[in-house]
Amino acid sequence: MVYVCYIDFCERNGLIVTNTWFEKPKRRLYTWKAPGDWRRHQLDYILVKHRFRNSVKDVKTLPGADIDSDHNLLVAKFRTRLKKIIRFQKRRPRWDLEKLYAQRQSMQETLEEKLSAIESESGNAEVQWNNIKECMLDTISELVGKVEEIARKQWVTQEMMSKMEERRKWKNVNNEEGRRKYRRLRNELKRATDRTKKEYLEKICNEIIEFQRTGRYDLIYMKTKELGWKENHGIQNIDIEDSQGNRIVGQRQVLKIWENYITELYDRPNRPETLEVEPE
Helix, strand or coil: CHHHHHHHHHHHHCEEEHHHCCCCCHHHCCCEECCCCCCEECCCCCEEEHHHHHHEEEEEEECCCCCCCCECEEEEEECCCCCCCCCCCCCCCCECHHHHHHCHHHHHHHHHHHHHHHHCCCCCHHHHHHHHHHHHHHHHHHHCCECCCCCCCCCCCHHHHHHHHHHHHHCCCCCHHHHHHHHHHHHHHHHHHHHHHHHHHHHHHHHHHHHHHHCCHHHHHHHHHHCCCCHHHCCCCCCEECCCCCEECCHHHHHHHHHHHHHHHCCHHHCCCCCCCCCC
């Protein structure tokens, strides 16, 4: 009855009995010896979660170990690799170097004026250094400022990023108010995202149509690239028809067909020798 309860306990909690996994001689299996050494039993076990079963390399008893007990020492050998937890820290915003370079003259004059007032004050080196540091940071903050965080998507606005940051704060608040505010911010952000993305795509499409009307195919290519096309995607598996109407799927054959088509299209003997341009 005890063994039945033991097995049920292991099944409910997803545990395995590692003693039964390895084929050992009997002297390496029993864990208790009855007084008088007339009977031996396996009473002690090492239980491991089912997901870590492959980490157990060996389980055995050491009958010769002196542990001052009628039980034998039961040892297990494990080999596991712990997951490295990477804690992402928010990067400190950088100073706007372009604005600093543009306002370097006013920046220099303001710093000289403030530093001259600091030099007249008395104090040790540590105090003077802290005053100089605070003076420089205050001046840069007033005149230059820091670079705003740039969104990965061009249609993401600063207002949307602020809502994302606020929504992230309420995500792990496990009460009714936190869940209510998280749902409200999520719905507002979804509506703003759909609306802004649609406006951005319509704007890009209108610009492409205007470039096509004026014949600026180079700008059409650049605008099309902004819509998400990546060069590193390479050539995907597409099928085309050759001159005889046969469907070609192989990548090398497709490239060969395009090569022949371009060669025939821009072949020099087939070009007109003179280009007639009508006067305006």
